[in-house]
Amino acid sequence: MKKANIACGLVGMAFSAYAFIQTLGFRKFPLVPIGPEFFPRYMAGGLFICSAVLIIQALLSKPKKTEKSPTISPFDKGMQRLFVGIAIIIVYAMLWEPLGFLIASPLAMMAIMLLCGYRRYSMMVIFSLGTTLVIFGAFRIFLNINMPLGILHGLL
Numbered sequence: 001m002k003k004a005n006i007a008c009g010l011v012g013m014a015f016s017a018y019a020f021i022q023t024l025g026f027r028k029f030p031l032v033p034i035g036p037e038f039f040p041r042y043m044a045g046g047l048f049i050c051s052a053v054l055i056i057q058a059l060l061s062k063p064k065k066t067e068k069s070p071t072i073s074p075f076d077k078g079m080q081r082l083f084v085g086i087a088i089i090i091v092y093a094m095l096w097e098p099l100g101f102l103i104a105s106p107l108a109m110m111a112i113m114l115l116c117g118y119r120r121y122s123m124m125v126i127f128s129l130g131t132t133l134v135i136f137g138a139f140r141i142f143l144n145i146n147m148p149l150g151i152l153h154g155l156l
Helices: 002-023 038-060 077-099 101-115 121-142
Strands: none
Touching (some): 002 038, 101 121
16 A cells, blocks of 8 residues: 555656646736636645655555555445546536536536435535536636536527
């Protein structure tokens, strides 16, 4: 486990460095205080820090003698949920343009919450719709970035 954590940390650090370097080529807009590079840079920085912490923890931890090595198996319930989660994200990406952000996002959020075992359906609907509207409003109104509207294009 120690070697795997170190390897994953190094891969994460390399990926975050690459992502950060790629943001240096993003187009600058003279009247926009926060450009398109803002969020990816902070995400890359966060990934770099988390990867460094993973490496430090791996180097400082003592291996347990009784610890069984984890295996990756498609028959493991956790792995099956991971594959379903990836499938949800792929379907969400495919439905982004035709359905639009306002319809595809709450559906994807509710599907992920169901996958994680959350069963308070009224709260799922309220949280999914509320989060989607806040994000849509932030991008459309405050940042003046058009989000795909899909089938709602003529209405909004």
